Every structure is written in structure tokens, then in C-alpha cells.
Amino acid sequence: MLAITETDIQDWKYVSEGGATIVFSYTPKSNSNPRFEGTVLRLRKAIVPRLPHVVRPKDDNPTILVDEPDDPMIEYQTKCMTRLIPPSHLPRLETVRLDRSWLQQFNTYHEHKRPEARREKDSIDLSRTKGVLATDLVGGDWLAVEIKPKWAFLPNPSHLSPQTHPIKTQTCRFCMHSHMRSESGKMVALGYCPLDLFSGDEERVSKAVDGLWKSWADSNGTVNNLKIFSRGKVVRPAEAHLMIAGGVDPLQYPEGLRDIFRAALVRPLLQTPVLHILSKLQRTLDLLDIEGLAKLWRRTEASAPLYRTTFASFFEESSTEDPPSTPLGVSSLFLSSPEPNIADWTDFLDTYLSPASANLNNSAPAPENLRYYLLAYLLSATFKDCSIIIRLGFLGDDTQSDIVKPDSVRVIDLDPKSMDKLRGWEKLDTEIVTAYAKKLDPKVCIDTI
Ligand SMILES: [Zn+2]
Incomplete structure (x- = not known):
């Protein structure tokens, strides 16, 4: 599985977001990593907690080691769509491994680029351990x-x-x-x-x-x-x-x-x-x-x-x-x-x-x-x-x-x-x-x- 955490957070540029995900494109200034060229990173979002002191119990519980499933979008594409449409006509979708400290830095760095109305409602889901890397089509x-x-x-x-x-x-x-x-x-x-x-x-x-x-x-x-x-x-x-x-x-x-x-x-x-x-x-x-x-x-x-x-x-x-x-x-x-x-x-x-x-x-x-x-x-x-x-x-x-x-x-x-x-x-x-x-x-x- 590709480790996105090897890339510099500044090499990604905010592109757009929908109700559930945010998209960033790989645009390195120098030292481009060929494995990420021509791709976008799609990250899931989570609701911003209303009370700042609320701590998610998951953070305090080191016993939760269940492996997060791949994003459903990938499963639907690989198991269903590729049987109906030749893969050359579909965007390439891959799972990438995330980690919390990288995601945290990533979030802090890119947050100000997001529309304000969106920022009030949600942000990157820092608890995720997997994201989706897709072909950058545009x-x-x-x-x-x-x-x-x-x-x-x-x-x-x-x-x-x-x-x-x-x-x-x-x-x-x-x-x-x-x-x-x-x-x-x-x-x-x-x-x-x-x-x-x-x-x-x-x-x-x-x-x-x-x-x-x-x-x-x-x-x-x-x-x-x-x-x-x-x-x-x-x-x-x-x-x-x-x-x-x-x-x-x-x-x-x-x-x-x-x-x-x-x-x-x-x-x-x-x-x-x-x-x-x-x-x-x-x-x-x-x-x-x-x-x-x-x-x-x-x-x-x-x-x-x-x-x-x-x-x-x-x-x-x-x-x-x-x-x-x-x-x-x-x-x-x-x-x-x-x-x-x-x-x-x-x-x-x-x-x-x-x-x-x-x-x-x-x-x-x-x-x-x-x-x-x-x-x-x-x-x-x-x-x-x-x-x-x-x-x-x-x-x-x-x-x-x-x-x-x-x-x-x-x-x-x-x-x-x-x-x-x-x-x-x-x-x-x-x-x-x-x-x-x-x-x-x-x-x-x-x-x-
Ligand atoms: Zn007609």
C-alpha cells in the first residue's frame, strides 16, 4: 500500500470538496515523487465537534486495533464497475495509508484554503487510517x-x-x-x-x-x-x-x-x-x-x-x-x-x-x-x-x-x-x-x- 506520509504536505494543493470528501492534487515544487504524479488525494471529512473539550474516546483507547476497511468507493469500483467498463476508461483508484500526525499537520496547513462555510461544519477526519488516491483527470x-x-x-x-x-x-x-x-x-x-x-x-x-x-x-x-x-x-x-x-x-x-x-x-x-x-x-x-x-x-x-x-x-x-x-x-x-x-x-x-x-x-x-x-x-x-x-x-x-x-x-x-x-x-x-x-x-x- 502506498504511504502518502512520505510526501511533503506542501506538495498537495486544495482542489475542491463535496459533502463527504475533500480533494487535493499533487503539485510538488521540486523533488516530485513519480508514484504520486498525476494523482489526487481524496480524504473523508468529519463533523467539527461543537464543544472544544470533547475528546473522542477512540483517542484514549489503545486497544482498538481493528484494521479500517478500504473506502467503499474503491470496493464498488474494483468489484463491480470494472466488470462493466474496461479499466482503461475508469480513473485509477488506490488505497493509501495515512497516519494521525501527518494528517494533523496536513489539516493545519491546508485548512485556510477551504471555504469558511465549510470550515465551520466539518474538517478532515483525523481518525482515518486510509485515504483514496485517484487519477487526476482535470x-x-x-x-x-x-x-x-x-x-x-x-x-x-x-x-x-x-x-x-x-x-x-x-x-x-x-x-x-x-x-x-x-x-x-x-x-x-x-x-x-x-x-x-x-x-x-x-x-x-x-x-x-x-x-x-x-x-x-x-x-x-x-x-x-x-x-x-x-x-x-x-x-x-x-x-x-x-x-x-x-x-x-x-x-x-x-x-x-x-x-x-x-x-x-x-x-x-x-x-x-x-x-x-x-x-x-x-x-x-x-x-x-x-x-x-x-x-x-x-x-x-x-x-x-x-x-x-x-x-x-x-x-x-x-x-x-x-x-x-x-x-x-x-x-x-x-x-x-x-x-x-x-x-x-x-x-x-x-x-x-x-x-x-x-x-x-x-x-x-x-x-x-x-x-x-x-x-x-x-x-x-x-x-x-x-x-x-x-x-x-x-x-x-x-x-x-x-x-x-x-x-x-x-x-x-x-x-x-x-x-x-x-x-x-x-x-x-x-x-x-x-x-x-x-x-x-x-x-x-x-x-x-
Ligand atoms: Zn431527446
């Missing part, structure tokens, strides 16, 4: 383009209701959702359709990139479907010159920067297998659409003996009402639906990747396969919500090779989704389709399969 001497592609396909029509069928088979989920969000005043990528990006057709991929660029320019870079980084810095439209190679006059491209950007980006998007992989995963994991999944859930619950005895009166011929049902994904006395752990995910993948999965009758899904369909849907949601990072040379640099290396396109943000999201997704689906049904000139999105 911080080097290149342009990094981050695209959140979203839903790649039109749904399987078999389980759609007569009301939603004509709508959902014509307009893709992203375009419908964008319409609803834009009606409520949000800034969205209206001109972008993911089905164009995933089409594999040069003209349509170019159209998708133009749509992303326009929303980036119109929103001052705030729409999250496209982000551009130059040497680790987020590029806003007013700083677009940061995307151009040194020595090239920006005035050479007064209007045409978008065209050069498109030309540079379309090549890797067409050459990489990543978009095809994501599209295939999404559609072969979301087999029933949320409507079919919800129907299967209700049917499975209703077939439980205890359910039938509990709500016996509803099953009498004279009853005109339907018995109550538990929301999708929520465990009850009749149907248990625990959150999947790593063992559940690997078992699921064993089935998904085996020839047996082809024998599932997805037109008439069986209640005994409910768990399979639930996990498949959650995993599909991970791929609908991930991002890809494309590494490009600076625009206008003619020395670039035309061959795109496999590791120039990587998939990030592959976090597992939880069962308790399902009920919200079902509700959102209804809202999106209901809002879109009112649109007089619905968009036609073309699925290429």
Missing part, C-alpha cells in the same frame, strides 16, 4: 471536457400505459425533463438531446456538442451537462481564451471557437467505445421502465399470502376499491426490499453477465425476479447519472495526434444508487410526462438501435 497541462450525457435511449414500450405510450416513445426522457425544468424557470440544456450524442453519427454528435456549447455559453457555464477545465481551472465563457494553445492569437477565432471545440471533441466521442458501452448498459438494465417496475412491485406485494389475508375484504367480489400498496422500493411486512450491499451487487452482476439473463421474459416479468429488476434499475440509474471526462490538447495546437488513446475518455461519478430513491423517481416520471403531454409541438428524438 489538473494537468491539458483541456478536460466533462459531459454529463444522461439518458441514452427511448424506453421499452411494453409496459407503458395507453396515456404515456405515445409521449414516451417519441420524446426522450432528458428532453421532456428539460422542458419541465425550463417551464419552471431553470437554466437547462434545451438544445441538447442525448440520443444525438449517443447516435454514433458524426452529424448528430456534432449537433449534440453544439447544443451543449450553446447552453454552456448561455448559462455562463452553470448548466451541469458541460464543464470545461484548463490546467485544472474551470473555464467560464468569458475566459474561453484559456482553451487556446499558447502562442496562438485568440483573435484568430473571433466567432469560430465553438467550431474548433466541436471539431476537437467530436473525434474522441466517435472513436471511443465509452458512449456505446454506457448506452447498452442503460438500456439492458432498465428493462421495464419505471412504470413496468412499479407494476411488478405491486403485483409481487399483492401475491404475498399475508397481504391477501390482511386485505381480504378488498379481494371479495363486492369490493370496488383496490387494496392499499406500499410505495416502490419501500420495505413492508409483505415485501422486503433491503438496500443492496457489495455482495448483493456482485451476485446481481453474476446473473446479469451470464447467459441466463437473456432468458428473462421481460414482456411478462415474474414476481420471483423482482429483486433482479430492482437492482438492474438502480444500476441503470448510476449510468444515467454518470459523467465522462475527455482529455483534449489545447485548441489550435496542430501537433496533436489524430489517434485517440483509450484513457483519453474516462467515466466518473459511478456511485451506487439507493432503493429509497425509487418512489421519488416514479413520482417524478409521472410529473415529467404529465407536463410534456400539454406541449403542443412535442420534440421527436431518434433512438438508434
